[in-house]
Amino acid sequence: MTLSLVAACLWAVIATFIALGPRRFHWPAAWGLIAAGVPILGWVTLQNGPVLGLIVLAGGVSVLRWPVRRLFARLGAGEP
Template structure:
């Protein structure tokens, strides 16, 4: 197992530990997990190929599902037509 996959597993364990903690830490921790997870995802994809990159991406999305849901909701909302 490569170092990048080990770090991805440690990231998942950290995310699980944060999920067990108090709710007031969830959103600030989610931003930290995203900031930490994107470089790890890139490293996993570079070192192990796109299949493992997609596996790690799916795992990250399953852990951080609410930020992804809110992102899709924001993208689907119609734009405000101010000034027209």
């Protein structure tokens, strides 16, 4: 297992513990997880190829489903 996959697994574990916490920390933590997850996703894709990159992307989207839903809602509704 490459170091990038270890980092992605650690990111998932941290995201799970954040999800278990109080709701008032979810949105600020989501922005932090996004900021940390994008470089990790690029690193995984660079080291392991696009297939594992897409698998890690799907895992990240499943963890951060509410920010993704809000993004698609804003894009679909035309809100700024």
